[in-house]
Amino acid sequence: MPSVPVLRSTLSLYLGSPRFPSYHWSFLFPQTRPTNLPTSGPVFNIIRAVDSIQTNFSSCSVDIPTILRLPFLSLLQHALPPSHPLAATFSPPSTILQSSRTIRRNLFGSDIFKYDSFTRALHFRQSFRHLPHPCASRRAVYMIHDHRLLLNTFTLHNMSTLTPQPLLSTAQLSPTSTPNIESLHSLLTSMISSTHFDPETHQFQQVAASTKGFKSLPSSNPPSSRPPILKPAKWKKFWSLSIPLNARNTWFRVLHKKITTKDLLHSRQPTIYHPFCDLCHSSRDTIDHFLFTCPLKHSFWSSALDTYMPPAISHNTFSNFQKFLFLEHPPSRHGHPLFSDLSVHQVFACMLQTVWRYHYQHVFNDTPFLPSLLLSSLHNTLYILHSQENLDQFP
Numbered sequence: 001m002p003s004v005p006v007l008r009s010t011l012s013l014y015l016g017s018p019r020f021p022s023y024h025w026s027f028l029f030p031q032t033r034p035t036n037l038p039t040s041g042p043v044f045n046i047i048r049a050v051d052s053i054q055t056n057f058s059s060c061s062v063d064i065p066t067i068l069r070l071p072f073l074s075l076l077q078h079a080l081p082p083s084h085p086l087a088a089t090f091s092p093p094s095t096i097l098q099s100s101r102t103i104r105r106n107l108f109g110s111d112i113f114k115y116d117s118f119t120r121a122l123h124f125r126q127s128f129r130h131l132p133h134p135c136a137s138r139r140a141v142y143m144i145h146d147h148r149l150l151l152n153t154f155t156l157h158n159m160s161t162l163t164p165q166p167l168l169s170t171a172q173l174s175p176t177s178t179p180n181i182e183s184l185h186s187l188l189t190s191m192i193s194s195t196h197f198d199p200e201t202h203q204f205q206q207v208a209a210s211t212k213g214f215k216s217l218p219s220s221n222p223p224s225s226r227p228p229i230l231k232p233a234k235w236k237k238f239w240s241l242s243i244p245l246n247a248r249n250t251w252f253r254v255l256h257k258k259i260t261t262k263d264l265l266h267s268r269q270p271t272i273y274h275p276f277c278d279l280c281h282s283s284r285d286t287i288d289h290f291l292f293t294c295p296l297k298h299s300f301w302s303s304a305l306d307t308y309m310p311p312a313i314s315h316n317t318f319s320n321f322q323k324f325l326f327l328e329h330p331p332s333r334h335g336h337p338l339f340s341d342l343s344v345h346q347v348f349a350c351m352l353q354t355v356w357r358y359h360y361q362h363v364f365n366d367t368p369f370l371p372s373l374l375l376s377s378l379h380n381t382l383y384i385l386h387s388q389e390n391l392d393q394f395p
Contacts, residue, residue: 014043019069019175028187031071060187062154064115064122064165065172072107072140073097077150086147096148102136111137112144113159115173120165122158229255234327242389243346244381247353254291254325254352261285278362279369290359292321297355300371304354304378308338308347324348339386346385354378 008023015023017034026033027050038044067075073093080087097104111131113122124141128134143149157163171177230238241248253259262285266275277285279296292301302316313320313329323329324344331343339347354374361367 010043011046014038015047029070029074031073057152057154057187060154062158062187064158064168065177067122067155067158068108068110068113068115068173069175070109072109072112073104075109075112075151075155077152080150086150090150091148093149096143100136100139102133103140106133107136107140109155110175112140115168117167119161120167121161121163122155230326237327237345241343241345241349242385243349244353244385246357247349250353250356251325251349257287259287259290261287261290263289279359288318291352291355292318296369296371297359300355300374301351303371303375304351307375308336308351308378308382309333309344310336313344325352339382341389342382342386347382350378350381350385354381 011023012021014037015026015033017032020026020032026047030051033047037047076093077090078092078094080090084090093104111128111133112125114125115121116123124144125131125137128137131137140149144151151159158165238248238251243251262273262277263275265273275284277283277289277294280294283289283294285294292298298316301321305314305316305320310333313323325348327345329344331345333340333342333344333347354377358367358369358374358377362369
């Protein structure tokens with residue numbers, strides 16, 4: 001594992017730029033990153049991990065020179081809470097500026113704002129004549145006035161003439177000046193700490209990034225009380241079932257929806273995984289499709305239910321599958337010609353495990369996913385389980 005100095009040097013080499021020498025800015029704002037970043041390796045993995053952190057810069061303090069240096073997209077709201085008055089009509093900048101490449105990639109805060117030494121605040125530019133991209137700058141300002149683009153909180157704060165601000169010198173406003181370390185600290189702290197608004201002091205309070213600090217936070221959004229997956233009596237029945245260990249583990253994962261479908265992988269890494277089923281190649285591999293509705297799996301379930309379940313509960317529908325999953329069917333298979341000593345729940349557990357097992361054998365070993373092959377394997381599994389249940393009957 002590399003030392004911290006080596007890691008810092010590596011990150012500065014890949015993520016630093018003349019405008020933002022410190023790699024920290026690339027962590028905070030993707031728009032400040034160089035274009036020739038690696039697409040794999042440690043640096044790529046670090047960036048991907050940082051991008052997964054949900055950031056909220058609403059309580060940050062960012063000085064005016066930093067705002068003028070930042071890319072324009074870094075100064076915009078990219079999402080709104082549902083309670084915001086414009087939430088119903090809001091579209092993110094990625095949608096609004098989809099066809100505006102220059103605005104997205106080439107504009108900075110200095111192309112939109114100008115510092116007024118009299119009010120000590122930022123104001124929209126009135127003239128765009130000598131800017132690098134005058135038409136794009138003018139269009140961006142128009143979109144802000146038209147409420148199609150919304151500025152973020154720390155930018156609006158620096159446009160207020162009611163907020164006391166220090167008088168800035170020409171050297172401080174120069175694009176070649178070093179970015180303010182206090183602004184960087186405020187932004188980074190918001191990523192690694194939690195904040196809440198104290199109604200008594202009317203201030204945002206920083207909470208340390210620790211378990212104790214997290215527990216001290218007030219619950220602004222109380223968690224909704226989700227109904228339990230199974231009632232206690234059914235959980236007791238589930239844990240008391242005499243079924244193979246791997247079948248119980250699979251059933252438990254399915255109950256909690258802990259299934260690595262292609263649709264889920266695609267949502268997390270869209271450049272690596274496609275969302276389609278590895279078996280039928282025509283439908284998105286959702287949880288329902290993974291478990292039951294894929295044509296090949298549906299064919300297996302149809303034959304398996306007809307063969308081993310009582311006629312009253314053998315209909316091949318997803319709603320009926322869910323009744324098996326949540327232990328809603330009566331357990332008895334008394335009088336069934338095949339393995340009548342096994343309960344409905346035991347047989348279902350073996351069916352589910354058969355689908356799970358052959359799915360991943362196909363994925364990793366290219367084993368053909370043939371319903372006839374699955375039915376043969378299921379029969380062997382049920383035979384072994386039935387034999388184990390009746391060991392005491394043999395001399």
